Amino acid sequence: MLRFLSLLLCGLGSSTAVAQVLVEKEAGVAYTYEQVITAYQELDQRYTNALYLEAGQTDCGRPLSLFLIQAEAFSEEQSLNQLAEGKLVSLINNGIHPGESCGMDASLVWAQELLEAGGPSPGQLIAIIPVYNIGGSLQGRPNTRANQNGPQIQGFRGNASNLDLNRDFIKGDALNTLSFWAIYQALSPHIFVDTHTSNGADYPYTLTLIASQKDKLAPSLARFQQEEMLPYLYQGMEETWPMIPYVNVFGRVPNDGYAAFLETPRYASGYTALFHSLGFITEAHMFKPYPDRVAATLEFLRVLQDFSEEHAAAIKTAYADAQQWEAQTEHFPINWELDSSDVRSLSFRAYDYAYEPSKLGDYQRLKYDRSSETTLEIDYYPTYKAIAKAGRPKYYVIPGAWRDVIQRLQYHNIEMLPLSEDTVMEVYSAYLKDWSFAESPYEGHFRINVNSIRPQKQKRRFLAGDYLIPSDQDHAYFLATVLEPLSVDSYLSWGFFNSIFQQKEYFSPYIFEDRAEAMLEADPKLAQEFEAWKTANPQLLQNPWAVLSFFYQRSEYYEPEHLRYPVAVIR
Ligand SMILES: [Zn+2]
Numbered sequence: 001m002l003r004f005l006s007l008l009l010c011g012l013g014s015s016t017a018v019a020q021v022l023v024e025k026e027a028g029v030a031y032t033y034e035q036v037i038t039a040y041q042e043l044d045q046r047y048t049n050a051l052y053l054e055a056g057q058t059d060c061g062r063p064l065s066l067f068l069i070q071a072e073a074f075s076e077e078q079s080l081n082q083l084a085e086g087k088l089v090s091l092i093n094n095g096i097h098p099g100e101s102c103g104m105d106a107s108l109v110w111a112q113e114l115l116e117a118g119g120p121s122p123g124q125l126i127a128i129i130p131v132y133n134i135g136g137s138l139q140g141r142p143n144t145r146a147n148q149n150g151p152q153i154q155g156f157r158g159n160a161s162n163l164d165l166n167r168d169f170i171k172g173d174a175l176n177t178l179s180f181w182a183i184y185q186a187l188s189p190h191i192f193v194d195t196h197t198s199n200g201a202d203y204p205y206t207l208t209l210i211a212s213q214k215d216k217l218a219p220s221l222a223r224f225q226q227e228e229m230l231p232y233l234y235q236g237m238e239e240t241w242p243m244i245p246y247v248n249v250f251g252r253v254p255n256d257g258y259a260a261f262l263e264t265p266r267y268a269s270g271y272t273a274l275f276h277s278l279g280f281i282t283e284a285h286m287f288k289p290y291p292d293r294v295a296a297t298l299e300f301l302r303v304l305q306d307f308s309e310e311h312a313a314a315i316k317t318a319y320a321d322a323q324q325w326e327a328q329t330e331h332f333p334i335n336w337e338l339d340s341s342d343v344r345s346l347s348f349r350a351y352d353y354a355y356e357p358s359k360l361g362d363y364q365r366l367k368y369d370r371s372s373e374t375t376l377e378i379d380y381y382p383t384y385k386a387i388a389k390a391g392r393p394k395y396y397v398i399p400g401a402w403r404d405v406i407q408r409l410q411y412h413n414i415e416m417l418p419l420s421e422d423t424v425m426e427v428y429s430a431y432l433k434d435w436s437f438a439e440s441p442y443e444g445h446f447r448i449n450v451n452s453i454r455p456q457k458q459k460r461r462f463l464a465g466d467y468l469i470p471s472d473q474d475h476a477y478f479l480a481t482v483l484e485p486l487s488v489d490s491y492l493s494w495g496f497f498n499s500i501f502q503q504k505e506y507f508s509p510y511i512f513e514d515r516a517e518a519m520l521e522a523d524p525k526l527a528q529e530f531e532a533w534k535t536a537n538p539q540l541l542q543n544p545w546a547v548l549s550f551f552y553q554r555s556e557y558y559e560p561e562h563l564r565y566p567v568a569v570i571r
Pocket residue numbers: 097100195196197
């Protein structure tokens with residue numbers, strides 16, 4: 001807090017937009033998106049080793065801003081790839097939920113601090129996205145966050161298309177996401193931070209932290225994160241704003257223990273884990289005074305920067321080892337569940353609480369007592385186990401017709417080899433066996449939960465322009481995540497292949513009845529199968545369509561495309 005206040009005082013003496021934003025923050029006056037951007041533009045003008053860029057579009061029609069800092073002056077025109085080449089790269093994303101603006105302010109202060117001190121060490125590149133959800137930020141108003149303690153004006157969680165951008169990293173509906181992909185893939189950051197404000201339970205900590213779930217990371221990164229990085233970060237925060245792992249409870253108290261948060265690939269740090277960034281999500285607690293939340297987030301950025309400078313070589317080694325793991329591993333995890341057998345003890349400062357009858361309804365309401373704090377040893381569950389893994393095929397084969405998916409792969413620089421002529425190939429296809437559709441849309445998609453598939457080896461005709469995708473390339477983990485049908489965040493699960501769920505050709509019952517009788521006579525095995533079906537489905541015997549469908553689906557007329565996941569593999 002002291003450091004933050006002294007910085008504010010420095011700011012007061014200056015006439016820069018940075019100072020202006022900070023002064024207004026301290027007073028609880030609303031910032032604007034424009035103020036933040038102007039402040040970064042001023043830093044760009046003032047420091048040769050600062051660079052303000054506009055990097056792609058967002059859904060609201062305003063460009064996504066990116067701010068870079070390095071040790072040396074930015075000189076001639078260089079691409080992001082070239083600027084990042086060989087450097088240790090950190091990417092900080094702010095305002096994905098613009099009502100959670102602590103990181104937007106903290107990053108601005110931190111950028112100014114770094115520049116005043118001459119910039120980071122040579123060989124480091126720091127990239128800051130000042131405001132990611134610009135559309136939501138422009139909707140700022142006093143009441144978007146029902147329980148949050150300031151600031152006066154709070155941005156709105158939905159972007160201009162009413163999407164939660166922190167669920168959009170795989171499906172990429174928003175232009176913001178396409179711009180992010182381009183920035184991220186060009187920079188290939190070693191370290192990634194996404195700044196937030198939390199809701200949920202009440203507790204004394206101002207800052208909580210999600211580190212990318214270790215069990216989703218390449219082994220070298222998981223080890224480095226657990227043994228080197230997290231101990232340093234928690235220790236480094238101890239004196240100022242002691243942190244605790246993100247308090248992952250809703251509708252109950254944390255005092256009985258809780259589990260680590262699993263950020264699947266749809267989330268920012270879930271996405272970046274697929275490409276071997278060491279990802280972090282800061283969650284400042286919504287009840288704490290706004291300047292405290294900014295100060296705690298700022299302190300985290302400082303401590304993380306200290307770690308990065310001290311451990312640059314080790315971070316790069318762990319990253320290179322992760323790439324090697326990706327090149328060699330034969331099985332990628334694609335779905336997880338909590339491992340309740342791995343329980344650790346966590347020292348947790350907790351508020352006392354009580355349940356008392358609600359005056360509104362017939363239930364017990366939860367009330368925390370902030371005047372009464374106890375340190376408890378609670379159960380903490382840090383581990384998730386993979387419940388599905390994807391084998392590495394030689395090739396995925398995707399028909400060119402699935403343009404929306406192909407475009408998303410192209411955004412990720414996936415090498416795809418178009419067939420030069422129509423070709424019949426022996427492939428494995430996956431037929432969907434058990435699945436369920438969501439009853440209502442989630443982030444613009446009716447999601448599909450695919451529980452099981454039936455692999456089938458078959459000869460399939462592919463057309464000139466269809467793509468072979470070798471899995472022996474960078475981003476094999478990403479490919480497995482988006483293309484394997486059982487993956488929790490596959491494009492199949494997001495509804496990109498929904499047309500396969502509908503049969504296109506049918507039969508006329510009055511004439512197919514004769515055909516079915518002939519099939520039954522000709523095939524004793526089919527007759528047996530039919531008897532079993534009748535025993536299992538007595539209620540369907542009065543339904544001619546159901547009975548005849550049994551035969552149609554076993555006839556040569558039934559289309560192989562029905563319920564066949566279009567992406568085949570060659571093993
Ligand atoms: Zn958030």
